[in-house]
Every structure is written in C-alpha cells, then in structure tokens.
Amino acid sequence: MIRIPGLAAASVAFALAVGQPAHAADDELIKAQAGVWLLAPESGAKGCRLTFNTTPATGGYGITGADTCTTPLPALSKASAWNFADDGSLAIMDGAGQTLVRFQQEEGSPWVSESGDPTWLLPALGDVDHVPTVASLAGAWRIQRTDGKAVCDVTLTTDKDSDGTAKMSLASDCAKEIGDLKLSLWAEEGFGLVMLGSDGSSLSFDMKPDGSFQKSDEEEGEPLLLVRK
Template sequence: MIRSFCLAAASAAFMLAVGQPAAAADDELIKSQAGPWLLAPESGAKGCRLTFETTPATGGYAISGADACATALPTYAKAAAWNFSDDGTLTLFDATQKVVARFQEEEGSPWESEDGDPTWLLPALGDVDHVPTVATLAGTWQIQQPDGKLICNITLSSDTDADGTPKMSSGGDCPADVRDLKLSLWVMEGFGLVMMGIDGSSLSFDMRPDGGFQKSEEEEGEPMVLIRK
C-alpha cells in the first residue's frame, strides 16, 4: 500500500539518526521527503499542494507553492518551512518560525494533523486534489487482471459493522484464492484501500491517478487492478 514513500521506515531512520554526530542519515531522510505533497481534509473536501524543498530555511527546509492553499486551506498558505522534531513529528512553520501545523504518523497510515479538523499530508498523486472516502468509493467494483480480463466482482458498502468499519462482499465468481480470504470489511488509509477478512487476512490496493486501484506491491501473488463497474 502507498505509505507516504515508506514514511514509517523514514521516521524510524530519523529516530535512529537523532543524537548521532554524522549528518548523512539526516540528509538522506530530508532528500527522501522532498517533492510535491497533497494537504487534504480527511472529509474528502478539496485540498491543495505544496512542495518540500531541501534548501535550508528558517525553522528547517523551504516549502514552495503553499500560496496555492489560500482558497482551500488558507491556514497552510503561510507555510514556509518544514522539519522533523526529535519525537518524529513533522512540523510546518511560517516565515517567522511560528508553527502552522504539526503532523503525526502511525505505521501504515498517512501523516495526520494534530489539531483542528483532521487533515492528511500525502505524497501528491497525479492531479488528485482530495482523498477518497467511504461515500465516494461505495458501490460495485471489478477485480481485473492488468490486461482487463475480469477476475470477479466485489461490492464496497457504506454500511458499517458494530465498530464502525464499512462492510464489503465478494461475488460468487471470485476465484478460490480470493474467496479463501473471506473478505468482509474494508478501510481507507490515505490513497490506500485495505479489504479485510474475518480471520485476519487482508488484500491491499493503492490508488492510481485515474481513480482506479492496483494491488499493492507489498502483496504476494499475481498483479490485480480494481476498477469501478
């Protein structure tokens, strides 16, 4: 699954680097996070993009393009620098070094703002300007081979179980390796979709710029894509 350019590993690398005299590990970490990012409300509302640079700036490293956030997320339009804290928190600062926002990350999940309405920080994906939600993804989908050959149909529901997790069902045409997973629930993790079975099994997909999904590279077996029917 897309995990913010392996941010869990990057955060671990940072924690190992803290307090060490050599700066090489820190430099590599900063370089690995440089590039375009999407700031987007968890609600699915439109977000905005900014770019993490490696150029030193007051408070850390420069941010460019934040003025594009003036309409969708005006608070972030002031972001001028980014940096990691000793505890692994990712912090955005304005030009006076005032904190604009702090983000924390749990393994397997996107960076999420600490305060206010939940906002995610994700590596930009094509022209996508929002994160998918249960409401926008609910419906019938086809699991296909990369060449378009149908494997089977599944239905993602907006109905939830007692814990609030959305339900799903797979069609009777699904092959044994899919049926055996006993998939019954699904969740979104940023641009990643995880289908979960009643016995702890799972099947993960990563969102593509066109709105479809492809099976995560972390998954074993043959490649699959997920296309809305």
C-alpha cells in the first residue's frame, strides 16, 4: 500500500476511536481531518482546494473555498460542509445537507470518490493543483542522497505487465542498497510513488511541492530523493 503524506494523523485518530467515548473520539478525528485539502481528478486534470473547518454546519462541519471549484469541479462549487459517516466514509455536502460527493479510504491510501470519475481527496501540497499520472511521471529519474550524490538512475515507463502495473528499469551501476531490491515495477497513487521488486521488496516516495520526491518517512535507512534527470 502506498503511504500518502498527511494521512498518518487521521489514521491514528481513527484507530484511537476504538474503545473511546464517541464524543472524545469524534473530536480527535475531526481535528485531525481539519485543514486544506486538494480535490483532484485521477486523470491529472486540474482540481481545487477546500478548507475543512471544525465549526458546526448543516450536516457536519464547515467548508470554505468552494468558489475555487467553480471551473475545475463545478459540482463542488456548492460545498458547504463535510462529515464522516458511520461506515468511515467522508461526505461533502451543500448548504441543505445534501451529499455532493462521498469518499472512501483504505488505511495508508488517499481518499477516493465512491462514484463518478475517480477523484482524489489529498492534503494540499504547496501550490500543486493536480495529481501526477503514470504518463506524466514516465521518463528518466535519479535516486540521490540529500547532498546530491547519485545512488541510482531509474527509468519509469508506461509499459504495463500482465496485471496492469507499469514497468521500470535500473541502471547497471546502482548502489547495492538499491540494486538488491530488484525493482522492476512502479505505481503512483495520489502524491505517492512506490517502486516494487520481483521478490516482494518495495521503495516508497512522497511527492514534494516542486514535483520531486523524497523517500517516505516509514522507509528505513538514510533519506533519499528522487529527481528528474
């Protein structure tokens, strides 16, 4: 599963909800979810930002910024409130409390819309207004240390294996720490990118506002960057 930056706090809050009084757990979960979120089509088209507040509103808690959705996502231009459902989904509603869109989330992954064209709900990342796609990320990249020292050159392609996962290749002179992972496939999900090895190994990266990636915090070892060549 690809880890997405900004989801950890919400996941922890959800876990804490088990066995606690409802009102206390809800308060923690609501506070963890509050903030600025990007809603963007999986296709890579431009999205818009909504700010989730903790102030009560019809149907849940207030939303601001819906006017930014008028052009990219018109259906959300009337967004007025957000809230969680009993099944763990997250709904965005208009001023009358009618649901405009509902999102589901698997642990460690972004929120994804339940119906219609797939849309991500992600913690806003700088000025980024869209999510990357396999096509936009394909090409030559370099894994390097934070001091700029090259570790491994990689090529991400749009070619797919029989399961529909994109293929990748490593340069022949990669550092052992990367070469031993036998990375051959890759996938993107929201602002996350994961490289997959033939023996079950993996290496995950989180996107930065400038479009480069940094090794996910959950990964062991020293920090690494993934940058365009």
